[in-house]
Amino acid sequence: MKRFLGFVKKEFLHIFRDYRTLFILFGIPVAQILIFGFAVSNDIRNAGVAILDLSHDEITLKLTDKIISSGFFKKTETLLNYKDIDRVFKKGKTKAVIIFENDFGKKLISEGKASLSIIADGSEPNTATLVTNYTTAIVNDFTTELAGPVLNNSIRISPDVKMFYNPNLKSHFMFVPGVVTLILILISALMTSVTITREKEFGTMEVLLVSPLRPIQIILGKVMPYFILSFINVLLILALSWLVFDLPVKGSLILLLAECMLYILMSLSLGILISTVSGNMQQAIFISLIGLMLPTVLLSGFIFPIENMPKIYDYVSSILPPRYFIVIIKNIMIKGTGLMYIWKETLILIIMTLVFIGLSVRKFKIRLE
Amino acid sequence: MLKAVESSGISKKFGPTIALDNISFSVNESEIFGFIGPDGAGKTTLFRIITTLLLPDEGEMSVLGMDSTTDYKELRKNIGYMPGRFSLYQDLSVEENLNFFATVFGTTVEENYELISDIYSHIEPFKKRLAGKLSGGMKQKLALSCALIHKPRLLILDEPTTGVDAVSRSEFWDMLGKLRKYNITIIVSTPYMDEAIRCDRVALIQNGEILSIDTPQNIKAGFSRKLFTVKSAEKYKLIKTLRKNPEILTAYPFGDSIHVTLNNNTLDNSLYEYLVREGIGDAVIMEAEAGIEDRFLELMEKDNGITNKA
Numbered sequence: 001m002k003r004f005l006g007f008v009k010k011e012f013l014h015i016f017r018d019y020r021t022l023f024i025l026f027g028i029p030v031a032q033i034l035i036f037g038f039a040v041s042n043d044i045r046n047a048g049v050a051i052l053d054l055s056h057d058e059i060t061l062k063l064t065d066k067i068i069s070s071g072f073f074k075k076t077e078t079l080l081n082y083k084d085i086d087r088v089f090k091k092g093k094t095k096a097v098i099i100f101e102n103d104f105g106k107k108l109i110s111e112g113k114a115s116l117s118i119i120a121d122g123s124e125p126n127t128a129t130l131v132t133n134y135t136t137a138i139v140n141d142f143t144t145e146l147a148g149p150v151l152n153n154s155i156r157i158s159p160d161v162k163m164f165y166n167p168n169l170k171s172h173f174m175f176v177p178g179v180v181t182l183i184l185i186l187i188s189a190l191m192t193s194v195t196i197t198r199e200k201e202f203g204t205m206e207v208l209l210v211s212p213l214r215p216i217q218i219i220l221g222k223v224m225p226y227f228i229l230s231f232i233n234v235l236l237i238l239a240l241s242w243l244v245f246d247l248p249v250k251g252s253l254i255l256l257l258a259e260c261m262l263y264i265l266m267s268l269s270l271g272i273l274i275s276t277v278s279g280n281m282q283q284a285i286f287i288s289l290i291g292l293m294l295p296t297v298l299l300s301g302f303i304f305p306i307e308n309m310p311k312i313y314d315y316v317s318s319i320l321p322p323r324y325f326i327v328i329i330k331n332i333m334i335k336g337t338g339l340m341y342i343w344k345e346t347l348i349l350i351i352m353t354l355v356f357i358g359l360s361v362r363k364f365k366i367r368l369e
Numbered sequence: 370m371l372k373a374v375e376s377s378g379i380s381k382k383f384g385p386t387i388a389l390d391n392i393s394f395s396v397n398e399s400e401i402f403g404f405i406g407p408d409g410a411g412k413t414t415l416f417r418i419i420t421t422l423l424l425p426d427e428g429e430m431s432v433l434g435m436d437s438t439t440d441y442k443e444l445r446k447n448i449g450y451m452p453g454r455f456s457l458y459q460d461l462s463v464e465e466n467l468n469f470f471a472t473v474f475g476t477t478v479e480e481n482y483e484l485i486s487d488i489y490s491h492i493e494p495f496k497k498r499l500a501g502k503l504s505g506g507m508k509q510k511l512a513l514s515c516a517l518i519h520k521p522r523l524l525i526l527d528e529p530t531t532g533v534d535a536v537s538r539s540e541f542w543d544m545l546g547k548l549r550k551y552n553i554t555i556i557v558s559t560p561y562m563d564e565a566i567r568c569d570r571v572a573l574i575q576n577g578e579i580l581s582i583d584t585p586q587n588i589k590a591g592f593s594r595k596l597f598t599v600k601s602a603e604k605y606k607l608i609k610t611l612r613k614n615p616e617i618l619t620a621y622p623f624g625d626s627i628h629v630t631l632n633n634n635t636l637d638n639s640l641y642e643y644l645v646r647e648g649i650g651d652a653v654i655m656e657a658e659a660g661i662e663d664r665f666l667e668l669m670e671k672d673n674g675i676t677n678k679a
Contacts, residue, residue: 006472010461017460203456207515210420210450211473212442366441368422 003213007221014195015225025191029183029233033240036175044130048076048094052085057105063116063142067098072134089121096120096131108146165250165334172245177329178302180237181322184230184260185267185292191226192271193284201280206368215364223268230264231257250336259332259342262349263325269356270321276363296322324348371398372431373523373554374419379428381414381577388414390577392428396556401545403568404558405665411577412558413453416527419556420450433522446474449521449553451512453528459501463492463511466500467518474519484551485514488544506537513544517553524548526557530564542567562662573665580668585661592659592667594618595634598626600653601644610647616640621666628663 421441
């Protein structure tokens with residue numbers, strides 16, 4: 001036991017003496033959360049729209065007003081004719097142009113029908129879709145208001161859409177769990193694989209092997225410090241997302257932390273496994289970054305829903321641990337569900353952890369090659 | 370006498386290269402045993418087999434009465450190993466390195482301080498300094514301290530003095546000499562022939578084969594011919610001229626002179642006259658006592674079956 005503690009102490013000394021490691025460990029998670037939270041946002045706020053009002057009556061003015069005052073849009077320009085549309089898009093500030101046809105208000109009242117065009121800048125498909133959806137929603141809302149007194153004789157069904165768990169469809173709800181998932185596996189796997197391959201590269205592994213330290217002691221000694229530090233990381237990220245993005249943990253905090261510990265342990269054992277198959281630090285970094293980051297971002301369901309993927313990707317993603325953790329963390333943080341609903345995913349993570357640890361201990365070389 | 374290491378017929382291949390070929394030797398308890406040979410001779414591979422880090426392809430290796438392949442766990446507690454490359458933690462201080470290795474081997478620095486005090490006292494003033502910032506000589510002393518801290522019964526040093534200045538090298542060997550009184554067996558390798566003389570026995574190793582094992586004195590005495598040194602201001606021209614002469618068996622550069630052996634083994638005026646004819650008038654020829662390196666070169670030549678005159 002004293003041997004083991006001596007080893008752990010040495011690992012902490014390595015970490016605290018190396019500012020770069022500390023920066024990677026704590027700087028990157030904070031930066032990621034803030035970048036993803038603020039910059040990579042799916043919400044629209046103050047998107048530029050230009051208005052081409054060919055009718056210019058009371059109703060069009062009212063509707064324009066409603067759109068602009070919604071907070072989602074900001075009027076960039078008032079256009080006079082169709083030729084201006086291309087020009088205004090080229091300037092880049094305008095994401096959509098809203099066109100009211102001639103005699104919009106008159107037609108609406110006399111015929112009960114009038115046309116309005118939304119032309120969006122398709123070079124940014126995501127924004128374009130959002131802008132058109134938001135505008136349509138506002139216009140629908142407006143017609144319903146207007147229709148109340150005017151068209152009370154016709155039957156109308158108006159769907160009242162509500163978003164459960166995330167009423168405002170805030171994108172932080174998606175990104176914070178995603179970033180936690182990504183960061184924990186990256187940092188944990190990267191750090192442990194690098195720290196073990198470093199011993200190989202500097203020749204110190206040779207000395208460690210010719211010592212009474214057992215492989216399991218070396219492995220656990222490597223894992224322990226990073227386990228503690230990664231756990232602090234989790235607390236840091238959760239506190240940050242709560243303070244900056246007002247994202248509370250709906251479910252049990254203890255359950256969430258326990259699941260995080262499991263996930264960290266899984267990532268650490270994966271890191272050790274990576275270190276046993278890579279001969280030097282570069283290889284370890286390469287495998288950890290390319291082998292883990294891309295699949296996690298693309299295939300774990302973090303950004304793109306797995307249901308929409310071709311079946312083959314679905315199979316590939318089913319061997320990725322982040323896929324399961326993301327379900328767990330979203331359930332606990334956002335839906336507030338208990339273990340009842342996520343025991344399957346938890347079990348898969350436990351099995352993965354055991355397999356990784358088992359493989360690493362078996363593959364750990366007690367001699368040089 | 371008890372044997373610390375007994376090796377019989379050890380062979381090791383790395384792919385097509387034969388690193389060790391049928392190596393047999395034995396090391397007595399508490400002697401200083403040296404392996405002398407050029408880079409790539411197989412010294413490091415052999416040491417890794419002794420320290421249980423590598424498995425031999427063939428042969429048996431008994432270390433401290435234990436089998437190096439099966440009893441590796443027990444054996445590792447009793448071996449102190451200093452690899453050829455500086456293998457301590459460069460980002461830990463002198464003190465931290467020493468404490469770490471003491472803890473790993475289940476002991477404390479205080480417990481065995483006496484053993485290392487001679488060596489460690491040289492670097493103790495710098496104990497707060499990071500190991501990576503030490504000079505070459507100090508690094509070696511720290512590495513030796515770390516290898517000794519658990520009072521091993523067998524100390525294995527792989528080229529401990531390579532890349533260390535002459536004064537530190539000499540000091541280092543003085544320290545090894547002082548360790549005799551603790552009954553520690555020391556196996557050491559070196560490419561420097563002048564260090565061989567400080568071992569009790571040495572093995573000359575070349576291309577994975579042991580050429581000879583004996584005391585340094587006997588190895589020197591084994592030199593079979595008379596040896597002469599030839600000096601001249603124009604050393605390069607001298608050696609070329611000497612090697613052209615069919616009367617000369619071997620001619621090797623040694624520091625500022627050339628060591629020469631002759632086919633008929635007797636020196637007369639003809640060599641001097643030959644050199645004058647070839648335009649070297651300032652040559653000084655003397656008979657000399659053979660060193661270990663001379664014997665080593667002689668053995669190597671026999672082993673290779675070639676002479677450098679060809």
